[in-house]
Amino acid sequence: MTLFRIIFAAALVYMTYATTPDNVSSRLMIHIPHKLFKAEGYDHREALFGVPPYGGSISTNIFQVKSDLCDSNTGKFTVDEEWPSPFILMVDRGGCTFVKKVRNAQRMGAAGVIIADNTCLCTDIKCIEDAGLSTCETAEPIMADDGSGSDISIPSFLMFKYDADTIKAELKENNPVQIEMAWALPAPDDHVEYDMWTVPTNVFFSHDFVTHFKDIAVAFGKSAYFTPHMYVFDGERNHCHENDGMNQCYSLCTNNGRYCATDPDNDLDQGISGADVVKESLRRLCIWNHYGADDGIGAKWWDYVIEFTKSCDKPDKFMTDECVNKAYKRAAIDATVIEDCMEDNGGLTKDRPNVLLELELKSQAERGIVILPTVVVNSAALRGALTISNVFDAICAGFATGTKPEICQQCERCDDPSECLKGNGVCVAGGAYRRSGVSTLLFIMSILSIVGMFTGLVLWYYKKVGKEMRDEVRGILAEYMPLEDDGDDIDNSNKEASVTLLPPMGQFLTHFQTENSNSLIA
Numbered sequence: 096m097t098l099f100r101i102i103f104a105a106a107l108v109y110m111t112y113a114t115t116p117d118n119v120s121s122r123l124m125i126h127i128p129h130k131l132f133k134a135e136g137y138d139h140r141e142a143l144f145g146v147p148p149y150g151g152s153i154s155t156n157i158f159q160v161k162s163d164l165c166d167s168n169t170g171k172f173t174v175d176e177e178w179p180s181p182f183i184l185m186v187d188r189g190g191c192t193f194v195k196k197v198r199n200a201q202r203m204g205a206a207g208v209i210i211a212d213n214t215c216l217c218t219d220i221k222c223i224e225d226a227g228l229s230t231c232e233t234a235e236p237i238m239a240d241d242g243s244g245s246d247i248s249i250p251s252f253l254m255f256k257y258d259a260d261t262i263k264a265e266l267k268e269n270n271p272v273q274i275e276m277a278w279a280l281p282a283p284d285d286h287v288e289y290d291m292w293t294v295p296t297n298v299f300f301s302h303d304f305v306t307h308f309k310d311i312a313v314a315f316g317k318s319a320y321f322t323p324h325m326y327v328f329d330g331e332r333n334h335c336h337e338n339d340g341m342n343q344c345y346s347l348c349t350n351n352g353r354y355c356a357t358d359p360d361n362d363l364d365q366g367i368s369g370a371d372v373v374k375e376s377l378r379r380l381c382i383w384n385h386y387g388a389d390d391g392i393g394a395k396w397w398d399y400v401i402e403f404t405k406s407c408d409k410p411d412k413f414m415t416d417e418c419v420n421k422a423y424k425r426a427a428i429d430a431t432v433i434e435d436c437m438e439d440n441g442g443l444t445k446d447r448p449n450v451l452l453e454l455e456l457k458s459q460a461e462r463g464i465v466i467l468p469t470v471v472v473n474s475a476a477l478r479g480a481l482t483i484s485n486v487f488d489a490i491c492a493g494f495a496t497g498t499k500p501e502i503c504q505q506c507e508r509c510d511d512p513s514e515c516l517k518g519n520g521v522c523v524a525g526g527a528y529r530r531s532g533v534s535t536l537l538f539i540m541s542i543l544s545i546v547g548m549f550t551g552l553v554l555w556y557y558k559k560v561g562k563e564m565r566d567e568v569r570g571i572l573a574e575y576m577p578l579e580d581d582g583d584d585i586d587n588s589n590k591e592a593s594v595t596l597l598p599p600m601g602q603f604l605t606h607f608q609t610e611n612s613n614s615l616i617a
Contacts, residue, residue: 120279120475121147123209123252126154127273128265137258140235142251144194144244146485149477150492152277153207153250157183159266164199165191174203181206183274185262188213188236188253194244197251207276208251211259212236222257240466250276285498287319287490292326292459293468295375295403296359296367302404307513308483309397314502314516319490320391323383325376326467328355329456336446349373351446354456366410373452374414374443375403380451381436382428398426487512 123139125131141147158178164186184205186196193210200208215222217231238253254262265272312321330336335344336352347369348355356372379400387393402425407418423430441449462471470477472489491503499507505520506512515522 121252122275122277122279123254124275124277125262125272126275127271131261131265131272137254139252139254140238142193142197142238142253144238144240145197145247145250147250147278149278149472149489152275153181153183154275155181155183155206155273157185157209157262157266157272157274159185159263160200160203163187163190164196166199180204183207183209183276185209185211185259185266187211192241193238193251193253194241194247197247197249198244200251201247201249205249207249209259209262209274210238210251210253211263212253212256215256219255219257222255225257250278252276279492284495285318287315287473287493288322289319289473289486289490289493290322290324290471291468292324292462292464292471294326294356295372295379296408304481304483305397305401305404308486309394309401310516311483311487311502311512312392312397313394315490315500316392317390318494318500321387321393322391323379323387323393323396324458325380325455326459326464327373327376327452327455328357330355344369346370349443350441350449353446354443354449354452360410367413370443371414376455377437377440377443377449377451378419378433380455381433381440384451385432385436386428395426395428399423399428402426483513484510
């Protein structure tokens, strides 16, 4: 490819380039050696798997591994003794999936991974010229999940070839290189918006998460606005809805094949059907619009989902009117309002669009939602397992400095924020402290306990010493002071003062005055 064609291709890619749906604001910096430092950081792309420490960073030395980390036998990968922990590994792209490379690096003990690209982008003219390559990539590589990345817990970046080569050159000379991988949610302020994509069946949405996150959503109050989304398949795009109006996917779809869902029990003839899932999805959208959209909290929406998940998420009860009405009643929801909403927006039986379901299809296409469940905080899709702690931490990281609500300040360091909330802001049993530090309340209680203990010891010692001193004084007085009955033995004719030295007390003088009395005055 001639240079002219490369430049033309680069211009074409530049004009058609679009950002990925993952809007997490991350940064890649090189602090050592200083000659590689860039105030604006290095261009990179994040992996769509792994769990980044949202609102945090990893800053440590990077080392290049000689292997491509593609071998299934992890015993072949050894850590150099000169690599102090924690460390970040750099590995070349190619040979296997990104997930496999990062998984093997994780097993080696790496805190993070940098994948070094092995081909220049067509937009990077300097890389092409310096490398002397005749070919280039017309599209940016995406560090996608191959479907098995749920066990990856460390973050990873892809670094473009030109920049990665500069790091390799330093490492080849045995020069230390320290990099920083940092993450922040975009546009933080005093208000966070978070969305959640899921389906009504318990396959993707655990009862534990539903039950406990409701209290957290309520505790955030109006400082965080929540929006639930129901994932449905576009029947027209998947050829379930034909031009003649026929439903080609049968029980998986509603509206003659327009809106579809997978069969949760994989039995098209009985049990819960895909059409049942679509119906329940529409019901929850209507409940949210009437009981949650105004405040962004939706306590009644959560109550309904909790009750439905507990009582109705079973093949024999999923779509029974009795169970649904029971959930309505427990959540104090007007069934007539919701049923009218479902029908007024287009219903589910006729061959016509449903307004709410069309909005869901549009929203999930704009966000690029392909994995369930998915949570998006401030337009940034969270990665990794959907747990209460992960979602809670990401929401708290979305607030600007100094604007975090009280629940974040109290429970951000606890393993289980829901238990912390029940404990009035204190990490309770089973909620060991994460990272470092303890809650303010526990710190104050500990200090008061220590002060109280030392105060008690001081009082006890004071009383003990005082008693011993009184006993000693009484003993001395009893031994050296003459009794009243011995007064006749004193020679009253002697008018001069008599002095007696008390050896046990050492140089204490006692004067006896015998002019007017034969008694000793203490």
